[in-house]
Amino acid sequence: MIKSDISPVNHPNKLDAIVSVGPHSLREWRDLRLRGLREHPEAFGQTVESFQATTDEQVLARMEAQQAIGGFVLAALSKTGQMLGTVGLALDDAKKTSHRGMLWGMYVIPEARGQDIGRRLVAELLELTKKIQGLEQIHLAVVTTNLSALALYKKLGFSVYGTDPRVLKIGGQYFDEHLMVLRTPQGAAGK
Numbered sequence: 001m002i003k004s005d006i007s008p009v010n011h012p013n014k015l016d017a018i019v020s021v022g023p024h025s026l027r028e029w030r031d032l033r034l035r036g037l038r039e040h041p042e043a044f045g046q047t048v049e050s051f052q053a054t055t056d057e058q059v060l061a062r063m064e065a066q067q068a069i070g071g072f073v074l075a076a077l078s079k080t081g082q083m084l085g086t087v088g089l090a091l092d093d094a095k096k097t098s099h100r101g102m103l104w105g106m107y108v109i110p111e112a113r114g115q116d117i118g119r120r121l122v123a124e125l126l127e128l129t130k131k132i133q134g135l136e137q138i139h140l141a142v143v144t145t146n147l148s149a150l151a152l153y154k155k156l157g158f159s160v161y162g163t164d165p166r167v168l169k170i171g172g173q174y175f176d177e178h179l180m181v182l183r184t185p186q187g188a189a190g191k
């Protein structure tokens with residue numbers, strides 16, 4: 001019998017590591033995000049055009065401003081270093097809202113889906129949030145018809161606390177978003 005090169009272990013799109021995105025990997029991350037925005041316009045608030053209109057310097061400046069207050073962008077890498085997926089955490093340094101973080105930009109390339117990469121990206125994000133002083137809850141918004149993402153977030157403990165009607169309007173079609181939240185261990189102790 002001829003053995004396939006693409007066994008689950010040697011699969012070219014198998015996750016090898018989850019790393020932080022920075023200046024060194026900005027170009028590849030931008031290509032990955034652009035692909036996500038192009039392929040799933042209904043899954044993200046940002047348009048392809050607005051993302052393309054921002055310069056590398058602007059994107060980097062935003063990432064660095066976030067890093068300074070504990071925010072980050074993660075990427076899932078294959079053994080060969082290809083970016084397979086991404087997710088970000090944005091924080092707010094305003095005193096009254098710094099206990100809330102926002103999960104954003106969740107995306108896994110179609111060739112690598114269904115291999116637990118999305119779940120592991122969010123699990124790593126949640127692990128890292130444990131070290132962020134004062135961060136009590138992680139919020140996110142997901143289009144109500146995005147059942148795979150909704151299932152993924154529920155699996156990791158997020159719950160829906162509201163539904164925002166007609167958040168996105170794309171080509172005359174409206175999309176509602178479920179608002180979801182997960183308390184961090186620090187937040188779980190509060191009322």
Ligand SMILES: CC(C)(COP(=O)(O)OP(=O)(O)OC[C@H]1O[C@@H](n2cnc3c(N)ncnc32)[C@H](O)[C@@H]1OP(=O)(O)O)[C@@H](O)C(=O)NCCC(=O)NCCS
Pocket residue numbers: 036040043044105106107108109112113114115116117118119120141142143146147148149151152153155
């Ligand atoms: C949503 C997305 C990130 C999932 O990534 P993934 O790596 O394929 O997900 P995983 O393999 O880690 O799956 C984890 C869990 O998510 C859920 N899930 C993932 N894909 C699913 C699907 N097609 N149908 C139903 N549930 C699904 C399941 O609960 C799954 O656990 P299980 O396999 O034990 O049932 C990916 O489909 C994607 O990038 N979609 C386009 C962009 C997007 O929608 N982003 C979210 C914006 S809020």
